[in-house]
Amino acid sequence: MIEERLKNLNIILPPAPVPAANYVPFVVTNKLIFISGQIPLIDGEMIQGKVGKDTEVETAVKAARACGLAIIAQLKEATNSKLDSISRIVKLGGFVNCVDTFTQQPEIINGASDLMVEVFGEKGKHSRFAVGTNSLPRGVVVEIEAIAEIQ
Secondary structure, three states: OHHHHHHHOOOOOOOOOOOOOOOOOEEEEOOEEEEEEEOOEEOOEEOEOOEOOOEOHHHHHHHHHHHHHHHHHHHHHHOOOOHHHEEEEEEEEEEEEEOOOOOOHHHHHHHHHHHHHHHHHHHHOOEEEEEEEOOOHHHEOEEEEEEEEEO
16 A cells, blocks of 8 residues: 555655665664664755755755655665555654754654655654754755654
């Protein structure tokens, strides 16, 4: 059903990104999948910048959605291509590279949150944090991690 929903939404998942350092992209333990922080890649290009300085909110929202697509790609890997075994997206944690006075982090991370609900329906509703930071790896505009539950 999830694969069908992706098709109906015209969503093509990117390949699951490989780690850039000494960590694994996900850990499955008991009924939980912990997805390492995903950075925004659109057409193979990292979306870099600092919101409030050189990056618009709309660009950052698109970057957050790209992180969400990478999260779903990692979930697909973690479940051996059985996305229907996801019983719930439990939590997203979102970091926004922004100036000190910027306060719209929740609106930006909604790019990923909205995607989870689009794809997983009620199972996609999750707890979350959305915080601002002065820097992120490789200068990306957002990084998002996730926890999901499997049946």
